[in-house]
Amino acid sequence: MPKASITFQDIGVTITVPAGTRLIEVSEKVGAGIVYGCREGECCTCLTRIVSGHEHLAAPSVLEQQVLRDNLAPRRHRLACQAQVLGGCLVVQPA
Amino acid sequence: MTAAATPDGAVPVAPRVHWIGALDPDLRRFDIILRSANGTSYNAYAVRGSQGVAIIDTVKSGFSETFFRRLESIASYDEITTVVLNHLEPDHSGALPELLRRARRATLLVSPQARLMLQGLFDPADLAGRVAFVGSGDHADLGDRQLQFLNTPYLHWPDTQCTWLAAEGILFSADFLGCHYCDSRLFNDAVGDFRFSFDYYYRHIMRPFGSYVRDALDLIEALPLRVVAPAHGPILRRDPHEYVARYRALAARTVYGAATKTLAVFYVSAYGATRRMAEAVVAGAESASTAASEVRISLHDLEGGEAAAFVDLIEEAAALVFGSPTINGDAVKPVWDLLSSLTVVDLKGKLGAAFGSYGWSGEAVPMIEERLRRLKLRVPLPGVRARLAPTGDDFAACHDLGREIALHLLGRPTPRTLDLAQIS
Ligand SMILES: Cc1cc2nc3c(=O)[nH]c(=O)nc-3n(C[C@H](O)[C@H](O)[C@H](O)COP(=O)(O)O)c2cc1C
Ligand code: FES
Ligand SMILES: [Fe+2]
Ligand SMILES: [Fe+2]
Numbered sequence: 001m002p003k004a005s006i007t008f009q010d011i012g013v014t015i016t017v018p019a020g021t022r023l024i025e026v027s028e029k030v031g032a033g034i035v036y037g038c039r040e041g042e043c044c045t046c047l048t049r050i051v052s053g054h055e056h057l058a059a060p061s062v063l064e065q066q067v068l069r070d071n072l073a074p075r076r077h078r079l080a081c082q083a084q085v086l087g088g089c090l091v092v093q094p095a
Numbered sequence: 096m097t098a099a100a101t102p103d104g105a106v107p108v109a110p111r112v113h114w115i116g117a118l119d120p121d122l123r124r125f126d127i128i129l130r131s132a133n134g135t136s137y138n139a140y141a142v143r144g145s146q147g148v149a150i151i152d153t154v155k156s157g158f159s160e161t162f163f164r165r166l167e168s169i170a171s172y173d174e175i176t177t178v179v180l181n182h183l184e185p186d187h188s189g190a191l192p193e194l195l196r197r198a199r200r201a202t203l204l205v206s207p208q209a210r211l212m213l214q215g216l217f218d219p220a221d222l223a224g225r226v227a228f229v230g231s232g233d234h235a236d237l238g239d240r241q242l243q244f245l246n247t248p249y250l251h252w253p254d255t256q257c258t259w260l261a262a263e264g265i266l267f268s269a270d271f272l273g274c275h276y277c278d279s280r281l282f283n284d285a286v287g288d289f290r291f292s293f294d295y296y297y298r299h300i301m302r303p304f305g306s307y308v309r310d311a312l313d314l315i316e317a318l319p320l321r322v323v324a325p326a327h328g329p330i331l332r333r334d335p336h337e338y339v340a341r342y343r344a345l346a347a348r349t350v351y352g353a354a355t356k357t358l359a360v361f362y363v364s365a366y367g368a369t370r371r372m373a374e375a376v377v378a379g380a381e382s383a384s385t386a387a388s389e390v391r392i393s394l395h396d397l398e399g400g401e402a403a404a405f406v407d408l409i410e411e412a413a414a415l416v417f418g419s420p421t422i423n424g425d426a427v428k429p430v431w432d433l434l435s436s437l438t439v440v441d442l443k444g445k446l447g448a449a450f451g452s453y454g455w456s457g458e459a460v461p462m463i464e465e466r467l468r469r470l471k472l473r474v475p476l477p478g479v480r481a482r483l484a485p486t487g488d489d490f491a492a493c494h495d496l497g498r499e500i501a502l503h504l505l506g507r508p509t510p511r512t513l514d515l516a517q518i519s
Contacts (some may be wrong), residue, residue: 031474
């Protein structure tokens with residue numbers, strides 16, 4: 001199965017995950033500071049800064065784009081409960 | 096003296112600005128979490144310009160009649176061009192659907208964060224084509240005066256905004272700077288002593304959102320304020336800056352200054368096993384701290400104090416470590432009492448960890464870790480469990496846990512590489 005690697009900068013953990021994993025699933029397993037509320041892409045609690053490797057995430061849905069806009073999210077920020085890792089190496093930080 | 100609220104009339108706040116809210120002197124419990132000794136008010140306002148009237152906030156349903164009577168005493172519905180809801184909580188949006196039905200020309204202005212909430216609160220048919228989303232930099236034109244908007248999320252709902260009438264120096268501040276205090280004399284220079292209510296409201300409603308409070312204060316302190324007109328309690332027209340300064344003091348962080356990180360270890364122990372583990376965690380943390388002042392470490396027996404007394408300490412702490420034995424398949428009550436008292440503080444991003452001695456099943460540590468995660472702490476380090484009397488290895492594991500937490504606080508966590516398949 002294709003793999004990806006995610007580094008959670010706030011806790012110094014790098015983890016290998018299968019492609020298709022959502023950021024939030026990993027974050028909660030390793031206990032990083034990316035936290036969640038609704039898990040349905042609505043509340044924006046899980047806002048995450050993609051420090052590098054933005055291109056390795058599946059493109060945001062229309063709903064995610066709307067929620068990011070409504071919450072005035074800066075560039076290169078995604079909802080961890082929505083963003084799926086496709087491969088490659090990513091570095092992320094809680095927003 | 097000043098005009099007091101009569102049963103029907105609108106009360107002038109400034110030229111062409113009126114209070115049209117409602118008094119609720121009988122309320123004693125609010126939003127489940129708050130009490131009030133003398134009720135509250137639902138403050139709504141009308142602002143007239145040369146080209147139209149704006150209504151800012153409405154009232155709780157059940158108080159609509161008074162609100163509409165006051166409104167009708169100073170404006171007709173066809174003059175209303177704008178309705179602003181500074182947040183959508185039902186105590187302020189109760190009369191909104193009826194207001195939009197009566198004021199056919201009016202557009203509802205809310206923050207973008209209100210988009211999904213509108214769907215949850217109202218019939219879409221009432222709102223179709225009537226809503227616009229506004230943020231910092233936008234304004235509503237009333238002809239010879241404008242309303243501007245400040246995006247101030249999470250004070251205390253995600254969609255909270257403040258509305259600024261520059262022409263009169265009035266900030267319509269939603270629940271921010273408000274309180275549950277009912278007095279028909281309405282203005283802070285005329286009502287009774289409401290300092291207690293003001294601080295109490297802050298501590299229960301705004302305190303969990305400290306970082307958002309500080310951001311909002313940055314915006315508000317830059318304004319030439321003459322009046323703060325909140326959605327509950329007295330209108331602050333004498334020395335409004337003093338109330339802003341009071342919020343600044345209440346929201347101030349760190350007794351020791353940002354450079355010092357604090358680590359608090361809490362435990363409960365019947366036979367001393369968990370207590371000795373706690374001491375090892377503290378010793379480990381101390382071993383990582385090169386200069387004694389870098390990480391301040393404290394150890395607390397939860398049986399030695401009330402949960403409420405520890406809450407202030409937790410608000411300041413950068414890391415919280417909890418030790419509990421497992422008793423009847425659970426962590427012990429003093430731990431849960433404390434962990435259920437923390438909704439008034441901002442926990443996001445603090446470090447958390449757990450440890451404890453157990454006899455055969457050991458549920459306490461994973462249950463605490465799960466709770467800490469759901470409270471939005473970071474819990475990167477696996478907890479330590481010791482079967483009955485801790486061994487040398489157990490103490491070493493506690494020591495490592497304390498040391499690693501201190502290193503995290505010092506910005507030098509030991510890098511780790513994991514595979515999801517191994518930790519699932
Ligand atoms: C003080 C306060 C805090 C709230 N905090 C949250 C929250 O953190 N997350 C959430 O989803 N809803 C929150 N809400 C919204 C309530 O859950 C919502 O209004 C709900 O419909 C109330 O249900 P009830 O009518 O049974 O009281 C909060 C409401 C209040 C009054
Ligand atoms: S958890 Fe609510 S948007 Fe992701
Ligand atoms: Fe509110
Ligand atoms: Fe309110």
